[in-house]
Amino acid sequence: MRYRRVLAWTTVVAAALAAAPAAAPAERRPSCPRLSQRLDWYGDNRAHLQQVVDERGSCAGRGGRPVAVFDWDNTVTRNDVTDATISWALRHDQILRPASWRDTSAWLTDAAGTALTDACGTDVPVGAPLPTSTRPRCTDEILEIRENGRTVSGAAAFAGQWNHRRTVPQYAWVPRLFAGHTVAELSSYAREARAEALAAPLGATRTLGTHTVPAYVRYYDQQRDLIGTLRRAGFDVYIVSAGSEPVTEVWARGVGIDARHTVAIRSVLDRRGRITTRNQGCGGVPVNRGEAIPYIDGKRCWINQQIYGVDGAAAWDRQDRRHRPAIAGGDADTDVTFVADATGAHLVLNRNKSEIMCRAYDDADGRWLVNPMFIDPLPPKPDPYPCSTGAYNAPDGSRAPVRRADGSVVPDRPDTVH
Template sequence: MRTQRRVRAAGLLSIAMAATTLSSAPVLAAPASNPAPVAVTAGAPVSKEPAARGWKDRCPQLKLAANWYGNNAALIQRAIDRAGRCSWPRGWVPQVRPYAVFDWDNTVIKNDISDQTIFWMLRHNKILQPPGRDWRKTSRFMTDAGAEALRQACGSLARPGRPLPTRTNVRCADELLSVRKTQKTTTGAAVFAGANERYMEASYAWVGQIMQGYTPAQVRRIAAKARTAALKAPIGATQKVGSSTETAWIRYYPEMRDLIHTLKKAGIEPWIVSASPKEFADVWGPGVGVDSRHTIGIEQLLLPNGKLSGHLRGCGGLPDGSDAIMTYIDGKRCFINQTILGVTGEKALQPMPASLRPTLAGGDATTDVSMVRDAVGVHVVLNRNKDELMCHAYDNADGRWAINPMFIQPLPQRKSLYPCSTTAYVDAHGNHGPARRDDGSIIPDQADTVFGTP
């Protein structure tokens, strides 16, 4: 990994130092990778900055602006114009280079890369028997009922560390698929319990944790094969996985590719912040011009032999290997602040000052609500009818929320109101309550007004 060569601004360093707390030593080895922080320079003239010389007065424009709903393209363009390099005085760059953050699944693409990778692995015998045939070693939050169901279905089929024959053994494939899709066993028992539901979705983390025993390079090769198959499959195609019929295709949204390319031209650095494993995002990101140094996902520590350990990189004062936080809701904010800005300790869980927040943030689900709310220029939302996110989006407290139907197969109008005033918010313990604005006031119930047509 390249060493970061540019020095962070003194103001950012003071924030990071104030936020830093002493943490325990890593449980295992270093994380699988360490993305470089956003390039930050002092706010003084920099004569060698290429963008400062001869840059056009007019910022790069969205080429597919007409494909966006309503005035969304105008809201996005305004944010680009205000933060992009064409707004900088000649010979000057900002103290913190502007950046944007995007969820991946169903935001930059249609459908889900974790789903498609797991489906591919089940169809090609790529899931490994865990150590000791004990599925509790794949998640700290796995229940005894979940571990026993997997042991009964899969435990006798392969030695630890060897591939399970899920292509032909339907019972094992179905049990694994049920964990991924429903977080329950095939008989309806809960598979996970005890996670902080603002920091962790245990079933999402589990997708990465069952990769333990592979190297990151091997996981990327698996993800690349799944990607090829999903892009090749026609829109609407299905596939047989165990006894189930599942979606078989993925498509990049041209509009999101255009947005990311426009941001880059304007000097606004785009990052992917995914609740899928980082190795999966590394494979998919280049399709929109985002390299692996700008992808943040579920990231594991490595064993001394270079293989994934099943234990996760920490954030927000939760140490490496505690497996207590991932890129999920407030965890997304934490990893943005830690990875992009270099803020550590509990401070990383909190919203940063406006000057350090993303210019643009895009998402489609409650998974993304904290990072999307943090954006200072525009909050881009693809409507998938997810309560908490859509409550904030329709409330539109700052007038900068750009709600769009999905670009492919958009959902029809939700007939009932979003229950913003009663149950849209889910706390760390899984309890439901009202969604609130930054000032603590309760968001009233909202109608669904931005939707697709049959």
Template sequence: MVHRQALTTGMTGMTALAVACAVAFAAAPAATAGSSPGESRADCPRLSTKLKWYGDNRERLQRMIDEQGTCSGKSARSGPSGQGREQGDGQRPVAAFDWDNTVVKNDVSDATLAWMLRHDKVLQPRSWKSTDKWLTDDTHRALTRACGTSVPAGRPLPTSTDTGCTDEILDVYLDEETSDGKAAFAGEWNHRRTVPGYVWLTQLFAGHSPAALTGFAREARKEALAAPVGSEQKVGTHTMAGYVRYYEQQRDLISTLRKAGFDVWIVSASAEPIVRAWTPGAGIPGNRVIGVRNVVEDGRLTTGVQGCGDVKDDTGGDVLTYMDGKRCWLNKVVYGIEGAEAFRLQDPAHRIAFGAGDAETDVTFVDDATAGHLAVNRNKTELMCRAYDNADRRWLVNPMFIEPDPKQKTPYPCATEGYMNTDGVAGPMRRADGSVVPDQKDRVF
């Protein structure tokens, strides 16, 4: 998912081993002709030297892999990870990646919704108001007016031809407003755990089976991979990205991490059945994917959302795989941590070794990593404030690998608006010791 901006608290409780790894990751020298870190170990899995990374990022990533993986002499087992049950085995170092705009360019949820709207796959709800608890009365009326009531509940809306209905749905989702400019969502929510628009998108898939939604995503995938880089598509009267591409550098990084014994996971704010249509192309098995998980009844997705931590299922989406919710879901699924404790920063032995993301949705889990953090620069304030501050000396920043944004965002207002509070009000970003992160210049773009 791609539409917003925010971040989390600093890291605490590092062990001496984590500190040593941090120094190694931060201090890795740039490669010189004929040499690179770890080259003396011919059996160490190597990142491709044919794929371009910014600066010395590849060499620093390689050093982290060598320090943490099978070449470290630690207990990490060799061979590809992720062949067993969903929960992590506790023996391998864990790497976690966001999906949209981190492993691929563009958003697979947007691509799937666009395909569904063009193929009449969105089903008429019982009432629009019933789809989401934050949906306003104005939005209910606007959607009812635009999409009509002649189609029975549970039957497909004719969105391929009904431009007014399609446009209203996209206005609510993309702009969080009705077509006449009224707020689409209202009420209170924890802004570090959920976004009503993200919840509502998953609720648009209600009535289909998870397998059917994965099938729609596969069809959208075919179109998006075949479309030229930079292309756009018309959906209703809206213009949306028309293509998606895997980042070859990230596919290579994932492959190398798995060969080096890392347990590699995807944690995404997109609906999990959609992400599962894409992850095989990056070498990620289905039991290593965590996305938004809607409650399933009688084999079909409902508007209810599975909870995490002390948030129960079917509470309307109070926690998603979003910001602090991504930490919770990783703690729950990978480390088996339950209850409110799943929202808390864990000791280094129960935290990921490496995290990669591109936006506010990712900042908490990426910052939690004990050995390395990768920020793909999309000008998202909270993530980039944390990355450029680089308090633990383990952050890497890389421009987008395809169509990087040439615009600098300078300075990032870290000292005043760098951190999104739970009430949605931005405030100063602070380090683990309480000091305020100063505004940061955008240097890698």
């Protein structure tokens, strides 16, 4: 009798199970947001990125919010948005005369200070707009120092000591050109420059003084799609740039990234809310004159400090896997440290920059993805990257071999993705 009861119960349960819908297997879970199939990526880069989205996104049921971090200039956009803003400001007389050009950088040389004073003049009061639109010599000096770190006559514009993996004086100098303006004013200039650059034809240039500079900027459609896909998949997406933060914030909004998720060079403001010649610090470095900007190792520091809450000197160190980005993307040596820290994919747009391309082509963990620039890609570099001798940017400014985590030297690598 007991056996018949068990058999009857088993029959009922079996019938009920048969009538109920089958449990969905893992592969039939709602799929993660998909990258667009209409946009071209090199090789199987899209598939690799999609795999990380699928494995790390909220749709995978892992919990938490994975992080993705991207450089901005020439990573999310073609051309430099801070340079576009400088160009607009020079053509609209929006650089204010400093009391002394030497005050604008801890490393500016006497030769550069004299060249700027001679070219830009002293006939307008301190704090008043310089007439750069009608003084091409002034524009020339500013652009030559910004672009090449020297004066028009060829003299070094910066001298002294700095950690070359934490800052570069000509990058740190740029936000100081807007000293005396409020953040709201600088943001308005960035919006004007943005509208102008997006409206300019692809490939357009303009002449400022004797310099020919890009007149256009474009968002990369692939990067816009990637960022949007990551956000829909539950990623916290950040921008970390060595540009001016108010300018980068204006452009980042175009891909849905708000100010809280945008990190760039942060100027200290005075009591009236005006930009000063000092920067906020990172990794135990206090308010400073440019010693710790988001540049090479400085980008890791700012990511660790602002995203993961790592305080003090520890922010300069590589963190454990739980406190590193899942995806990181960049285009230049200034990005190499944080891009290498990523645990899921290291995306590199090929701009022929030696240290990051040595890391990318070495592909030590099998997760490096090299892609040509999406607009007007560069031709192949004719010679191999000098990974074994001089591609690494040493803190003292010298060049050294690129080494793997185990200390072995990366051999020279040919340029194969273009």
